[in-house]
Amino acid sequence: MDTKRSNERASGTDSSEAISSSKLRNLLKIGTHGTAMPLYLRAQIFTSICLPIAAIALLCGLLTNIDESSNRNFQIQVPHLYVNGTGSSMMANTYWRSLAMFSTYLTNQKASYIVDSKYISTSSGVGKSDFSNGYSLYAATDSDVSKADLQYYLPDNNPQKTNISLYTSPKTYPHLGSIMIPTIAGAMGIVYNIQGFPEGASLILNGSVLGDIFCGAISWWNDTAIQQLNPSIVMPSKMIKGTGRGDSSGSTQIFTTYLAAHSTQFANRIGISSQPKWPSSFVLGNSAVELITFLHRLSIPSHIYQWKQSCKQSIGQDPQVAILLNSNGTKTTPTTESVTQAMQKVAADTEFSRHNFLTILDVNDPIAYPIALMSFVLLRENYFWFTPGSETDCQRVKALVYFWYYFLTTQAL
Template sequence: MSGLKGWKLVCAGLALSSLLLAGCATVDEASPQQGGGSGGGSQGAAQRINGAGASFPAPFYSAVFQRFAQEEGIEVNYQSIGSSGGREQFIQKTVAFGASDEPMSEEEMREAGGNPLHIATVGGAVVPVYNIEGVDSGLNFTGRVLADIYLGNITRWNDPAIAELNPGVELPDAKIAVVHRSDGSGTTNIWTSYLAAVSPEWKSGPGAGGEIKWPTGIGGDGNEGVAGLVKQTPNSIGYVGLEYAVQNELAYGDVGEEGAFVRPSVESARAAIAAAGDEIPEDLRFTISSANPQGEGVYPITGLTWILVRQQMDDPAQCRAVAQAAWYLTHEGQSLAPDLNYVPLPENIVSRDEELIRSMEAGGEKCYAG
């Protein structure tokens, strides 16, 4: 994960359980940037901006914003606090942009004002991770089995429903320790949207969303918190972004229907985004996993993540900096995605992002000059 080297130069508020040293200095969001820069023109842009939200894309944002600061001279202080917190801070205008893996609701859009836009930045897989002594990566799960585990219907690892999917694997007669998010989470939205799509009992019970009433289990804060709990809890299962499973060396399972299990990867998540392409609306507010995309090599528990910006902003300098950061994320930054276990955006989504970024205005002027 070489793209994470030096990430503390950008912001120590980005949290990975194995890397984090927390704390970011307060910055002046509207300090004017002196000098030029390539791309959208950093001249006249704020020198520093604050953002907060989703932990799912935090490793990607860390790497991209570090390079963005080096190349464009604009520092981005990003706090990995979860999607719900990111939407709330965006609504309260305590950050220049929010970040979420769960689309804003209509009510949140109204509360935020300024015609909020969802700029898709990257895609990725959410994977079932587990910690079972003697069982390596590669367990098979169907969506209904995962739902039944999280509903509390399946409580032991050697339950016939799991054993039948994994012939030849010695599963222990041990109670399953279920781990979920304790905070409002876009990763949870991707996970529960899939469970609701494949399990009628889940759909009519806990349902889909970033904040639900969990039937069972213990909670961890952020992807990093869930990864840490699974790593330290014997016989546990949880869900995190693929990048967190890899970074924390956690075993993770394949998902699908019996006889057609798909390994989570950049390629299989990319295939899921492509499979759901016709269902993605113009405003990009769509949870891929809710469609349960199918096909050969398609990993269904996949989602997009967004930064949240206002089409109409008050501060021209801040608007220029946000627009330029958004452009960099969706263009130059995409080259960093695969090595960090994220999916680069397909061309049709990048094209829509470009239209949205170019629509941003402040003081009657366009914010992106490219």
């Protein structure tokens, strides 16, 4: 052992650069633009950085006891690539299933790496915030980006090379060309649980009555407007108790957009928002599954809630879903066929763009379900978040692109 190595070991250092405690504290506290990093992301980074460091220290201690003269074969470890995203809770189950299938696919293809995929179901609002602050490689959202963020989408009609600096702010340098891609279509249904409602019957609503209910203008199930839509049923004299999302949600913004378009009362009292101020009598929750579970455990079941189609699979229950009259006056429910019809009607006349936000809400079609919506993924044309020249960071981005190629081209998903 040479003198330099001996001195390094004696002083407790090594020739490679160490991660100081101050650097680690800064990493855990500060995001790309000096913003506080969310707690759940700090935990991920602590697990990803501190635990491997401890494992390396333990391994070094074990290796000192190995006879270097012995002829042993050590298995080369396959590199792990961390690919993370946050956002929409509506389509979380689909993304989780797709990531698991992608991992199996890579194993079957004998890939030279393993993708450590992590998608955290937060909300569309949190997902977009994480993405813009550089905490994630991608984000999933059910709503559009803000008007201010549109400046980060490069023009589609310019065949010449573009000077990216013309379209980005010096204070937000990582935004080097965002891309918004539609991934999944879904539907938002109306779940109800009414004491005294005839078994086997279906509640019928329209956009106007639904908006009045969700702003508190209609508060009883036997209100004249509801009774007229359900002439064959004697509606019970029970007070309506609503539930809604309390966090920032892209699907909630779509829902309030629909209600505001059909109910003047809702537009004036609540308005369009991803985090509306619901009536004080509403029960609030931070996920669809949480609210649906609450709905089924009520001792006095007279609630109504904005329900997402994936909740049935999420909680293993088959909730009662209202029939909703669309703009053509047709009775519709949130089914694959009614959502597909809405999507095909819009997609047929849509050209590709970097900011490819599609709305399939309230499509004028006899079959289409009115509260249908798309979920999107946010990516970048250029990823310059990482250490220049880092081969691992480069491979992470390649793995990210490979996953979304797999997602968008595999029919089994």
